[in-house]
Amino acid sequence: MTTEVMSEDVAEGPAKPMRADARRNYERLVDAARRVFTEHGGDASMEAIAKEAGVGVGTLYRHFPKRIDVVEAVYRNDVDTLIDAAERGTLDLGPWDALASWLRAYVDYAQAKKVFLNELHEAFDKNPELKLGSRERIWAACGRLLVRAQEAGEARSDIDGEDLMQLVSPMCVHATLDPAQSERLLTMVLDGLRPPH
Amino acid sequence: MTTEVMSEDVAEGPAKPMRADARRNYERLVDAARRVFTEHGGDASMEAIAKEAGVGVGTLYRHFPKRIDVVEAVYRNDVDTLIDAAERGTLDLGPWDALASWLRAYVDYAQAKKVFLNELHEAFDKNPELKLGSRERIWAACGRLLVRAQEAGEARSDIDGEDLMQLVSPMCVHATLDPAQSERLLTMVLDGLRPPH
């Protein structure tokens, strides 16, 4: 499990484990923010987010001193979820299905990012590690799934996780991508990924 | 020439062809807006745009009653310029060079769009024709250049304009694209576009 509330505390230490109500609100806020961003765009107001979470703005600000911190938290949480999905897939599914279903999850993740791209760039500028680290984690997760499929003889071997991501990622960022189309494209990619013959 | 100031008047008719000074102001405003968007992002203020154009806000509002209209005008103007470039290329360059140079222009156009993607989506929502019509015009322009190159035997024939655009367009939207990288990718695409042998 990678999902770790306040995962930005890289060097964890004792760090007094958030009070129960605070943690509940933290999660509630991240979820609310994602919903509001999705619904009203990445420039939604702090008030709107707090209201969606059913708390006062003050609470929102206690957890996220600056607006950009909310964006970062939503993004981190999305990435965590994606990585978790890869690990859960490894446990529950066969090598090929795990890879295929994770790629679908990735497409959703990438689509979700688009609604607050502007804000995300700001967050990246402020904290370059966020971008680099996340990309690396995602590529690694993809790599693990791919290698597993390759070792099972279910995926062609002349490609690695980074190549695959370089192919799928830009495809997702395409502004005018509807779900049906992305599914068609993904299917094509998956077909191409089968070992020859 | 496709450039048509105030081209949103779909049903053209006589439509009084705008006084010379008014037209000059209109163009000045669109150019200023593009500059300001590029420099300060898609959420630049109306004041900033008016100041850049050297006029009062009032004048800006005479031409564009709502902020979103400025965004739309800049976008339309970008598209017009792109279409014009295709037509000019047909006159001045050989079939292959015209295609290649237009694709480079397309990359620039696509990059420029990114700074006001949010605003553009709004404009698309408000006026779906804008999106569809522009896409169609661009695909058509691409198609004409491609067919011409194919008929001259300078491009492979198993691809059409829409395919080519579907390939190049997502590539451009990719967030982390620097000019050198986009040039490398474009070169690769152009190589792949040559007829086999």
Added chain:
Amino acid sequence: MTTEVMSEDVAEGPAKPMRADARRNYERLVDAARRVFTEHGGDASMEAIAKEAGVGVGTLYRHFPKRIDVVEAVYRNDVDTLIDAAERGTLDLGPWDALASWLRAYVDYAQAKKVFLNELHEAFDKNPELKLGSRERIWAACGRLLVRAQEAGEARSDIDGEDLMQLVSPMCVHATLDPAQSERLLTMVLDGLRPPH
């Protein structure tokens, strides 16, 4: 007449003379701000000032981009008024009366300053000229009135304007000064200022 709306434009030049309505509002705002500061203290809100002036906050901000600029404008205006009073007194009153009445005006001015002392210090920090320049102008005005009285043989000669200000000014800043008391003290000072015999 020293009172000059927007007197901070030291190098005047043509500088396009404020539109009539704008100038009216400028003066209205400075007066309103003084009233509100007097009534509610130096930390009164911008909304309160705008409302007192009968305009929207936006208007207040057009004239004074930062809160501190309001404080500065009120102060500059107070100083201007004080200097004007000195000049008017010279025209209308005998040497001694002019001096005495101006000192009374000074006491009022100093008392008025006290309600926004904190804010004024901020303004001084930001713009040291404000403090130095104002002090100099006041001392000079005092000096002119004193010299005139001395030349008329109505004031003792072993004191100059700066001395007099150094005496009266701290007296005024005293936190717990009520009008009656300040009048008693000022009378004492004036008595001491008469030429011996």
Added chain:
Amino acid sequence: MTTEVMSEDVAEGPAKPMRADARRNYERLVDAARRVFTEHGGDASMEAIAKEAGVGVGTLYRHFPKRIDVVEAVYRNDVDTLIDAAERGTLDLGPWDALASWLRAYVDYAQAKKVFLNELHEAFDKNPELKLGSRERIWAACGRLLVRAQEAGEARSDIDGEDLMQLVSPMCVHATLDPAQSERLLTMVLDGLRPPH
């Protein structure tokens, strides 16, 4: 010893003399508040004060239900310290030195008041006794020291404690007083206080 924690309980009675740890916290809070006011101005936040004292805001509010109560406590404590200094001086120093050193302490006290003058006025408004009572206590302390010096023949006799305070106090409130200058002025006052011849 005049220092009386929670001295606002004018009618003392039994009044349960506060548990040792509570009293320790109380003092800690007052000291912290003074430090924070000095450092960050009289409008420092309650959070800042609590943090400086190393306690939670809750604790701060247990002792001081309203923000203004903190201001009042700091002020009362300052006055108490000043009165104590007078009494300690009487025990440890000769009549003249006790007076001189206490006046220096008074200057420090007065300077300290300036950082939260606004807040203090509020406290005075809410509780006029605070102002009057404190002034009286200070004048009395000054009077006792002065009388002792006069009886020892070390100070002129045509002046009383109130006169002396009326002279020194305004001098201190003067906004632009640096320590060196205040020392010069105080020296002058002390010289003038020596008996003639």
Added chain:
DNA sequence: TATGAATGAGTGTTCATTCAT
């Protein structure tokens, strides 16, 4: 009892839009 999380009214400030000049 001490803590610090939650609250929400209030602040300074911005900016799309309207309207007097």
Added chain:
DNA sequence: TATGAATGAACACTCATTCAT
């Protein structure tokens, strides 16, 4: 007609105060 002054809703953010833990 062009100008830029006026408007006020909206925003990010703060902080005194209350209340669950």
